[in-house]
Amino acid sequence: MTRTVGTIVRGIRAPMITEGDDIVEIVVNALLESSKSEEYKFSDRDVVGVTESVVARSQGNYVSVDDVANEVSDNFGGMLGVVFPILSRNRFSLILKGIARGSKYVHLLLSYPGDEVGNPLMDIDTMGELG
Structure with a gap:
């Protein structure tokens, strides 16, 4: 089978993240909801990136x-x-x-x-x- 598509990038919408939120659960749920809504599947070697500001917010790791x-x-x-x-x-x-x-x-x-x-x-x- 010939490969016809290269890299595909999706920006996934998720709820606002606040200190103490479980970002793993939020990211997984957002991905699953998106894949159902947009009708795509996950494959081996897919990569999920989460911006550092989301991680920092959930950890309360930021300066005022x-x-x-x-x-x-x-x-x-x-x-x-x-x-x-x-x-x-x-x-x-x-x-x-x-x-x-x-x-x-x-x-x-x-x-x-x-x-x-x-x-x-x-x-x-x-x-x-x-x-």
Whole structure:
């Protein structure tokens, strides 16, 4: 039999994960429900990946904005710089909030016209229109 399909990737929807949740049970149930709904089967050598943020949430293994502020305050002077952050990461705004709380002055250096991974900081057409 000739192989006609290479790698298949599926993003499986699962409930929100909170501290203390049994992620093994949640992941297994989500996979089984998805396979029934979408009518696919599991095969030997299939791989299931779970993002680290899900594991951290279930373990209560994450820092708060105040934790970031305290670390910044304890380890840096009153002035610091954040160089070329990846603004599109959903956690960055909270990290920046902690940095701002923990220091007197923050210099934020942005790459232009996009962040470090190429995401535009502003609409490129608008930027062209405004000069």
